[in-house]
Amino acid sequence: MGGGARGSALIDLRRDxxxxxxxxxxxAALWDLRAxxxxxxxxxxxxxxxxxxxxxxxxxxxxxxxxIGILLEVSVDPSPPTTLAVSATGRDSVLGSPVSVxxxxxxxxxxxxxxxxxxGRGDVGGxxxxxxxxxxxxxxxxxxxxxxxxxxxxxxxGSDSASAV
Numbered sequence: 001m002g003g004g005a006r007g008s009a010l011i012d013l014r015r016d017x018x019x020x021x022x023x024x025x026x027x028a029a030l031w032d033l034r035a036x037x038x039x040x041x042x043x044x045x046x047x048x049x050x051x052x053x054x055x056x057x058x059x060x061x062x063x064x065x066x067x068i069g070i071l072l073e074v075s076v077d078p079s080p081p082t083t084l085a086v087s088a089t090g091r092d093s094v095l096g097s098p099v100s101v102x103x104x105x106x107x108x109x110x111x112x113x114x115x116x117x118x119x120g121r122g123d124v125g126g127x128x129x130x131x132x133x134x135x136x137x138x139x140x141x142x143x144x145x146x147x148x149x150x151x152x153x154x155x156x157x158g159s160d161s162a163s164a165v
Contacts, residue, residue: 097126
């Protein structure tokens with residue numbers, strides 16, 4: 001990552017999400033690529049490059065006055081059944097702003113559910129960085145909040161249908 005160089009904005013990514021499902025179900029949900037993509041705000045096209053290791057995804061969203069479209073190359077290093085190291089890099093197709101993210105995702109069983117913890121950093125450069133650290137951090141928080149709500153809703157729907165059988 002750019003390490004906070006001039007013309008870039010560092011993003012602190014931290015979120016604990018208490019989910020209503022056992023850790024095995026949460027782990028499986030993290031590998032259901034299409035369903036997981038629907039939980040990520042703005043995530044559109046998703047493609048597997050190397051199963052379990054490399055993916056490509058497109059994120060489209062509005063950040064401040066800018067509409068962005070970022071093709072991300074995503075690398076995953078799993079340590080089943082509790083940890084995923086995720087690294088993603090890309091460049092906005094309109095502004096040319098570079099984006100990189102490094103995350104550690106961990107699962108901690110907390111009966112009756114699981115705590116999913118996300119920790120990491122992102123780096124945004126170019127015109128997107130001109131929006132300032134505060135705006136980018138707020139947008140990141142909004143995206144993480146939406147992701148948490150979407151994933152929780154998805155897991156609740158899965159457990160409701162399983163208990164109805």
